Amino acid sequence: MECVFGLVGNGFAIVAADTSAVHSILVHKSNEDKIMVLDSHKLVAASGESGDRVQFTEYIQKNVALYQFRNGIPLTTAAAANFTRGELATALRKNPYFVNILLAGYDKETGPSLYYIDYIATLHKVDKGAFGYGSYFCLSLMDRHYHSGMTVDEAIALVDKCIMEIRSRLVVAPPNFVIKIVDKDGAREYAWRESVKDTAVPAA
Amino acid sequence: MARYDRAITVFSPDGHLFQVEYALEAVRKGNAAVGVRGTDIVVLGVEKKSTAKLQDSRSVRKIVSLDDHIALACAGLKADARVLINKARIECQSHRLTVEDRVTVEYITRYIAGLQQKYTQSGGVRPFGLSTLIVGFDPYTGVPSLYQTDPSGTFSAWKANATGRNSNSMREFLEKNYKETSGQETIKLAIRALLEVVESGGKNIEVAVMTKEHGLRQLEEAEIDAIVAEIEAEKATAEAAKKAPPKET
Numbered sequence: 001m002e003c004v005f006g007l008v009g010n011g012f013a014i015v016a017a018d019t020s021a022v023h024s025i026l027v028h029k030s031n032e033d034k035i036m037v038l039d040s041h042k043l044v045a046a047s048g049e050s051g052d053r054v055q056f057t058e059y060i061q062k063n064v065a066l067y068q069f070r071n072g073i074p075l076t077t078a079a080a081a082n083f084t085r086g087e088l089a090t091a092l093r094k095n096p097y098f099v100n101i102l103l104a105g106y107d108k109e110t111g112p113s114l115y116y117i118d119y120i121a122t123l124h125k126v127d128k129g130a131f132g133y134g135s136y137f138c139l140s141l142m143d144r145h146y147h148s149g150m151t152v153d154e155a156i157a158l159v160d161k162c163i164m165e166i167r168s169r170l171v172v173a174p175p176n177f178v179i180k181i182v183d184k185d186g187a188r189e190y191a192w193r194e195s196v197k198d199t200a201v202p203a204a
Numbered sequence: 205m206a207r208y209d210r211a212i213t214v215f216s217p218d219g220h221l222f223q224v225e226y227a228l229e230a231v232r233k234g235n236a237a238v239g240v241r242g243t244d245i246v247v248l249g250v251e252k253k254s255t256a257k258l259q260d261s262r263s264v265r266k267i268v269s270l271d272d273h274i275a276l277a278c279a280g281l282k283a284d285a286r287v288l289i290n291k292a293r294i295e296c297q298s299h300r301l302t303v304e305d306r307v308t309v310e311y312i313t314r315y316i317a318g319l320q321q322k323y324t325q326s327g328g329v330r331p332f333g334l335s336t337l338i339v340g341f342d343p344y345t346g347v348p349s350l351y352q353t354d355p356s357g358t359f360s361a362w363k364a365n366a367t368g369r370n371s372n373s374m375r376e377f378l379e380k381n382y383k384e385t386s387g388q389e390t391i392k393l394a395i396r397a398l399l400e401v402v403e404s405g406g407k408n409i410e411v412a413v414m415t416k417e418h419g420l421r422q423l424e425e426a427e428i429d430a431i432v433a434e435i436e437a438e439k440a441t442a443e444a445a446k447k448a449p450p451k452e453t
Contacts, residue, residue, distance in 0.1 A: 059301065
């Protein structure tokens with residue numbers, strides 16, 4: 001039921017993820033942020049087993065930070081993607097992580113990029129990608145409407161089209177989505193698309 | 205005495221661990237390093253021994269960051285420093301992963317000191333030949349701190365301290381001239397302490413400044429030269445004032 005999708009535009013990459021945390025028939029919360037800011041210019045949108053999702057992405061995040069302190073410069077998006085895939089591959093035949101990842105990043109030299117990393121350690125560099133049941137709708141929509149070098153507005157319009165499609169056509173559609181963007185100015189939250197609001201949770 | 209300085213795990217009859225004391229000697233031969241704590245800033249300064257003509261000086265960073273909010277300078281065996289710094293960096297990230305919070309300055313100092321102590325009580329190893337000055341801001345209270353560790357594994361917090369070559373003269377200077385400062389004044393105090401033992405000039409000292417908002421910032425050579433010039437000017441006016449006959453009795 002989890003939906004994660006993303007695409008590369010002109011000087012930026014955008015990822016969107018649903019925000020429902022589900023256990024069997026219960027929705028724990030509908031504002032769970034599944035897109036982690038890996039470092040200043042990288043986003044990791046992850047879906048899958050919720051324990052694995054948080055554990056694995058945090059592990060990758062801390063190792064990426066360690067690399068930066070050790071070497072004085074950040075990892076490139078490609079290097080981070082390959083590292084992530086390597087960790088999934090190493091664990092695969094022993095203790096696999098059930099996490100699917102779309103890694104979006106911006107490098108000064110090579111511009112924006114998007115990597116498709118699935119739970120059995122497949123790695124593909126892509127212009128657009130999606131995971132989950134929602135991918136059946138998103139991929140077709142993106143195939144129809146995507147073109148290289150889209151502006152932010154065009155990309156957001158496409159993302160919104162995908163969200164509308166998921167909401168209307170997927171039987172147990174997640175109501176809310178978060179959209180994050182990464183470009184030369186860094187990785188940041190772009191917007192939420194909420195059709196159901198949780199009651200405010202008091203801060204811990 | 206020669207019989208009691210072989211292995212680290214042997215006490216001498218008068219209660220010394222000679223290997224540890226010899227490690228402290230190694231520290232005393234290392235480059236001068238000074239740390240000063242201000243109210244909103246911490247400053248680290250290190251003597252830069254003249255680099256060889258063909259050497260790329262940028263690859264010899266003496267003040268390093270362990271995390272966004274912690275920095276370290278050391279005096280002594282630089283190769284040992286590399287190992288200790290690497291372990292400390294891993295610990296900083298590991299702490300973040302397990303408890304989802306940044307380390308406090310005291311925590312990481314205790315960790316480094318603990319590592320140094322371990323090597324004074326194991327067989328077949330020698331102690332780390334370095335003392336470290338660790339600075340940072342407490343992630344919860346925002347209070348700046350300065351800590352020092354040494355090869356024996358002891359650590360303590362300081363308002364200002366020096367280690368390495370001629371550390372005694374620098375410490376004396378700091379004891380005489382320390383007062384609560386902030387911002388630029390703290391930087392000046394640190395550089396003045398270093399200038400007591402180092403040839404003046406931006407080429408011979410490396411200075412880094414840490415603030416809560418901006419993290420660690422290495423000062424450019426030009427900036428250091430400017431501050432050194434200010435200090436020399438202040439010294440000159442002070443000298444002149446002393447020599448001039450008093451106007452009032």
